[in-house]
Structure formats: structure tokens, C-alpha cells
Amino acid sequence: MKFICEDFEDKKGCGQIDYVLMEGYGFGDRMLEDVYFKVTLNDDKEYTVVEAEGQEDYTQQLNMKYWIKEAHEYVKSYDFAECPHCREDVSLAPESCVKN
Ligand SMILES: [Zn+2]
Numbered sequence: 001m002k003f004i005c006e007d008f009e010d011k012k013g014c015g016q017i018d019y020v021l022m023e024g025y026g027f028g029d030r031m032l033e034d035v036y037f038k039v040t041l042n043d044d045k046e047y048t049v050v051e052a053e054g055q056e057d058y059t060q061q062l063n064m065k066y067w068i069k070e071a072h073e074y075v076k077s078y079d080f081a082e083c084p085h086c087r088e089d090v091s092l093a094p095e096s097c098v099k100n
Pocket of ligand 1: 005013014015083084085086087088
């Protein structure tokens with residue numbers, strides 16, 4: 001499935017995007033502030049979560065296996081994540097996504 005970065009007021013959205021970014025602050029508090037997870041959704045409406053690139057200098061000292069599992073739990077209860085291109089909110093709901 002592809003997420004949709006929608007137009008918002010006078011700002012043009014990015015359209016269909018392959019993944020969204022979820023910050024870890026919501027479940028990891030300050031330890032995961034500015035730590036991002038890449039979230040994808042398959043055609044069976046199952047979320048997959050991996051660590052976003054470029055933050056390994058910090059995250060190598062964390063138990064990311066554990067945090068990725070946590071992130072996968074939390075993503076189901078979240079409504080929005082960030083567009084990787086423009087950082088606007090993008091709906092996580094499968095109903096808001098389109099098939100590939
Ligand atoms: Zn966007």
C-alpha cells in the first residue's frame with residue numbers, strides 16, 4: 001500500500017509515498033527523541049517497522065531490536081506519522097492508503 005501525503009490548505013502534498021516516518025518520542029520518551037522509524041504497510045494491511053537510516057551513531061547504543069518491536073506495537077494506535085519528504089502529517093490508517 002502507499003500512504004498519501006495530502007494537499008493541505010494552500011500547500012501541495014507529495015501524493016503517494018512508499019513509507020512514513022514515526023518518531024520514537026511517543027513511546028521511548030527522551031531516549032528516542034529525534035529517533036525515527038520507517039513504517040510501511042503491505043497489501044494485507046500489516047505494518048512493517050524498521051529503523052530509519054542516518055542515526056546509527058546514536059542508536060547503536062540502544063537496544064533497537066526491542067524498540068522496533070515497541071514501535072510496531074505503537075504504530076497500530078497512532079493516527080499520523082510524518083511524510084519523509086515534507087514532514088507534514090500523513091494518515092496511518094489503512095483506509096487512507098491506496099494499493100500499489
Ligand atoms: Zn509530503
